[in-house]
Amino acid sequence: MDTILEIRDLSVHYYADRETVQAVNGLNLSLTRGATLGLVGETGAGKTTTALSILKMIQEPQGRIVSGRILFEGRDVLTMDRAEIVELRGKEVSMIFQDPMTSLNPLLTVGEQIAETVRKHDRVSKAEAASRARAMLETVGIPGGRAEDYPHQFSGGMKQRVVIAIALACSPKLLLADEPTTALDVTIQAQVLEMMRSLKEKFVTSTILITHDLGIVAEMCDQVATMYAGEVVEYGTVKDVFDTPKHPYTLGLFESLPSLDEDRDRLRPITGLMPDPTRLPPGCPFHPRCPRAMEICSRLSPEPVRLNGHLVKCHLYGKKEG
Amino acid sequence: MPRYILKRLLMLVPVLLGVTFIVFSLLHITPGDPALIALGPNATPAAYEQMKKDMGLDAPFLVQYKRFLLGYKHEVFGYKGLLFGDLGRSYVTNRNVFEMIMGSFPNTLLLATGALLFAALLGVPVGILSAIRQYSVLDMVSTVMALAGVAMPVFWLAMVLIYVFAETLGFLPSLADPRNPVSMILPITTLGLYSTALILRMTRSAMLEIMRTDYVRTARAKGMDEHLVVRKHALRNAMIPIVTVIGLEFGALLGGAVLTEQIFAYPGIGTIMFKAIGEKDTPQILGSVCFVALVFTVVNLIVDILYGFIDPRVKASIQSSKSVNFKVVWNEFISRVRRK
Numbered sequence: 281m282d283t284i285l286e287i288r289d290l291s292v293h294y295y296a297d298r299e300t301v302q303a304v305n306g307l308n309l310s311l312t313r314g315a316t317l318g319l320v321g322e323t324g325a326g327k328t329t330t331a332l333s334i335l336k337m338i339q340e341p342q343g344r345i346v347s348g349r350i351l352f353e354g355r356d357v358l359t360m361d362r363a364e365i366v367e368l369r370g371k372e373v374s375m376i377f378q379d380p381m382t383s384l385n386p387l388l389t390v391g392e393q394i395a396e397t398v399r400k401h402d403r404v405s406k407a408e409a410a411s412r413a414r415a416m417l418e419t420v421g422i423p424g425g426r427a428e429d430y431p432h433q434f435s436g437g438m439k440q441r442v443v444i445a446i447a448l449a450c451s452p453k454l455l456l457a458d459e460p461t462t463a464l465d466v467t468i469q470a471q472v473l474e475m476m477r478s479l480k481e482k483f484v485t486s487t488i489l490i491t492h493d494l495g496i497v498a499e500m501c502d503q504v505a506t507m508y509a510g511e512v513v514e515y516g517t518v519k520d521v522f523d524t525p526k527h528p529y530t531l532g533l534f535e536s537l538p539s540l541d542e543d544r545d546r547l548r549p550i551t552g553l554m555p556d557p558t559r560l561p562p563g564c565p566f567h568p569r570c571p572r573a574m575e576i577c578s579r580l581s582p583e584p585v586r587l588n589g590h591l592v593k594c595h596l597y598g599k600k601e602g
Numbered sequence: 603m604p605r606y607i608l609k610r611l612l613m614l615v616p617v618l619l620g621v622t623f624i625v626f627s628l629l630h631i632t633p634g635d636p637a638l639i640a641l642g643p644n645a646t647p648a649a650y651e652q653m654k655k656d657m658g659l660d661a662p663f664l665v666q667y668k669r670f671l672l673g674y675k676h677e678v679f680g681y682k683g684l685l686f687g688d689l690g691r692s693y694v695t696n697r698n699v700f701e702m703i704m705g706s707f708p709n710t711l712l713l714a715t716g717a718l719l720f721a722a723l724l725g726v727p728v729g730i731l732s733a734i735r736q737y738s739v740l741d742m743v744s745t746v747m748a749l750a751g752v753a754m755p756v757f758w759l760a761m762v763l764i765y766v767f768a769e770t771l772g773f774l775p776s777l778a779d780p781r782n783p784v785s786m787i788l789p790i791t792t793l794g795l796y797s798t799a800l801i802l803r804m805t806r807s808a809m810l811e812i813m814r815t816d817y818v819r820t821a822r823a824k825g826m827d828e829h830l831v832v833r834k835h836a837l838r839n840a841m842i843p844i845v846t847v848i849g850l851e852f853g854a855l856l857g858g859a860v861l862t863e864q865i866f867a868y869p870g871i872g873t874i875m876f877k878a879i880g881e882k883d884t885p886q887i888l889g890s891v892c893f894v895a896l897v898f899t900v901v902n903l904i905v906d907i908l909y910g911f912i913d914p915r916v917k918a919s920i921q922s923s924k925s926v927n928f929k930v931v932w933n934e935f936i937s938r939v940r941r942k
Contacts, residue, residue: 335823362828370825377823382816387838387913396834397824430914446824 284454284486285311285334290348292329292338292510299558303329305510305565307348308584311454311503316480316487318497318518320533321507324554327490328378330507331456333358334488335373336365352454371401374447375456379463380440384431390417390442391427394449401450416445419482420475437468444476448483455480455487461496473500494537498522506530509555509565516590526592528570564595572596603910606920610903613934614896621895622684625888626667634882635659636693657693670888681885689889694881699889702874707893709780710870713789713863714855720794721801722848729805729844733813734832744802751799760792760865778866789866793859797851804847808840815839841912849905853898 292304304326311317319327332338334350336357350357352373360368377383385393394413398404404412414424420441431439440460447455460476461469477500480487489500497504497518504522505515506529514527525531532550552569555561561568567577576595585597637653638645645653654660657679658669673683674690681690689699732741767788768776775785812818813836821835822828860872867873871890878886910917 337819337822366825366827368825369823375823377816377820379816383820385817385821385835385839386915388834396826396830400825400827432915432918443820446820 282313283310284313284353285309285488286349286351287330287334288349288351290330290333290350291346292326292333292343293346294343295341296558301557302560303343303510303557304333305560307507307510307512309505309512309515311486311488313453313486314484315502316489316500318501318504319488319490319507320492320494320497320504322492322554324557325507326510327507328458329510331375331458331488331490334454334456335369335375336360337369367401370397370447370452371450372452373454373456374450374452376440376443376447376458376460378459380436380443381463383443384439386431389428389430390434390445393442394427394446397446397449412449413445416449417442419448419479420445437464437472440464440468440472441475444472444479448479448485451483452485455485456490457487458490459492460489461493462491476500494522494533506533509557509560511565511593512591513566513593514590515584520588520590524588526587526590526597527594528572528596529566532569532571564593603907603920607903607907610906614899616932617899618892618895622670622888622892623667625891626670627663629882629884629887630663630666636882636884639882640693684888684892689892690885692878692883692886694878694883694886699885700893702886703871703889703893706869706871706874709868710856710859710863710872712780713778713786713793713859713868713870714852716786716790717793717797717855717859718848718852720790721797721851724794725798725801726805726844729802730809730832730837732802732806733809736810741806744806748799748802751795752803754795756792756796756859757861757865759795760788760862763788763792764865776866778868780869789859789862789868792866793855793862797855800851801844801847805840805844808843809836812836812839838912842909845905845908845912849901849908853901856897856901857894 287307287309290304290307291302294301294303307326307330309317309330319330321327329338329343333345334352334357336345338345345358348358352368357365357368384390391410391413394416395406395409398409398412399406402409410427414427417427418424422438422441422445426434431442434442440463444460457476461472464472473496476487479485489496491497501518503516504518505512506521506527507513508529514521514525514530521530522534525534529550535548536550538547550569555565555568561578563576563578563580564570564573564582567573570577574595580595582593582595582598584591584593587597637650637657637659640657641649641653651660656676658666658674658676661669669683670689671684673686673688674680679690682688687700691698692702695702728740728744732738732744735741764776767774774788775782776788777785778789779785813832818831818835821831826835857871859870860876862868863870863872864876871894875887875890875894877883878890907920910920
């Protein structure tokens, strides 16, 4: 199968006054063309930073990509110059942001916000771009006549549709959706997800869907990667990972969900907190919270191990198959 | 939109009434007797009493204020009143008050416009550059210059400039004359530097804030070129606070730069006011203050209308103001008074 995106050993740091925030640490990930990958993890696990890195949009000088390669169709995004990266953004890789309320420019009509992307990348006339913007609005279920309206005249769910229309306007090959439904209420979430799924089929776009909602992953994704403290700790097909989760952190995530089959009074949260990203613990970053931590975990960072089709980064499995 | 403008113009009435009442009261309680000044120190008590009566200064305070608004009948000192656009003649020059103001206002307009153009053309671009290259050498230099611009007293700066450019180098004249463009350089620079500093800092902070917003990030993620991101997405959004500060500065400059005009002996409205206050020339003081208040509020109105052109949300709310609701106008007036 054809790989559209491959991230190798990506590390991203942010620099505060005296501290260094290690947001992403040696992350490896690959995405098959046409597939949807769910990227799950707690707030602060480095999901958004990973997505921004793919567009080379880490704000310098506060943030910096310290090491790694991001190969999009074999080309390393991180070594592209300004002109190349501007061509990549919006045209080949586009991103949907978390909060639709603030993601649209309040002073421009939604039609213009879609059309300017089309004009930039497909070099068409103003009229052509405007009519494509209207068509794009229709595609996401908004009457084309509303292209002349401003963002404040739309509801939250409608705004997110506009944001999606902007992202898909130039039929990108890869879509990065950063918690696209988190800011919406549940009924609108379902509508937006349903729409994304049908658009994905229409435009044949590969997708990375960032979320902390395992239900959405089960609904939407083919593959899933669990992130913890800037690393992918478990990676595989949704079926494999959901049927037989291996990493204690992934197990913990499932444990902490309410279940319909089982009679449980209380949820079982993962004890403890995410480690301070300025002072990550040595060894496996999860070991202070891990119920099955061993002596080696605090000393040595585990190597990823392939276990019946999926990758796990945990010492529990190292010896058996290593 | 016309309704909105009408509403705002109607709001000028209470504002101007308030301003005149305060100035009138202040003149009443401060020392200095116009009748005595008019007659000179050697006047007889009888002549003094007669002068007071002629000038209408023997009447109670509120009666005097009423006359100021509605007119005063007297063959020498009579006038039709503020409501009819007539405040009589200056006690000192015996010229019509408003004619004096209209004679000097174009000079002030010229100076203020020059200073504002100087400030905006320098402050806005440097502010933008400072913001997009935050912490660069340019940003540091402009920050220090702006602080210096705000901190330097105008009269001191004016004297330094005169000393350097007029006295020592002899490039430029030290007296300003509205008919001679070269002589305007020093007063415009003096007056403009303070506004430049304010506009620069406001532009920088507004741009810094906008450059961090999600929609600027969206624009970048769409693949917009950086200059378009700055110009089309960030700058337009930053324009609202920038236009506000420019409008306030323009209003203040039009109110007469008393110190600058004095130092450069410039025949503007500030000079007229300064002289009138020194001579306790009540009609001239009141006339000038009313005029300045009117100009200031009109400039503010223009700025508010400009918002509508920048921001569609403001435009929508302006257009939806259907009728003049006096309760709303009154509440707005009260809240403005409280804010000040």
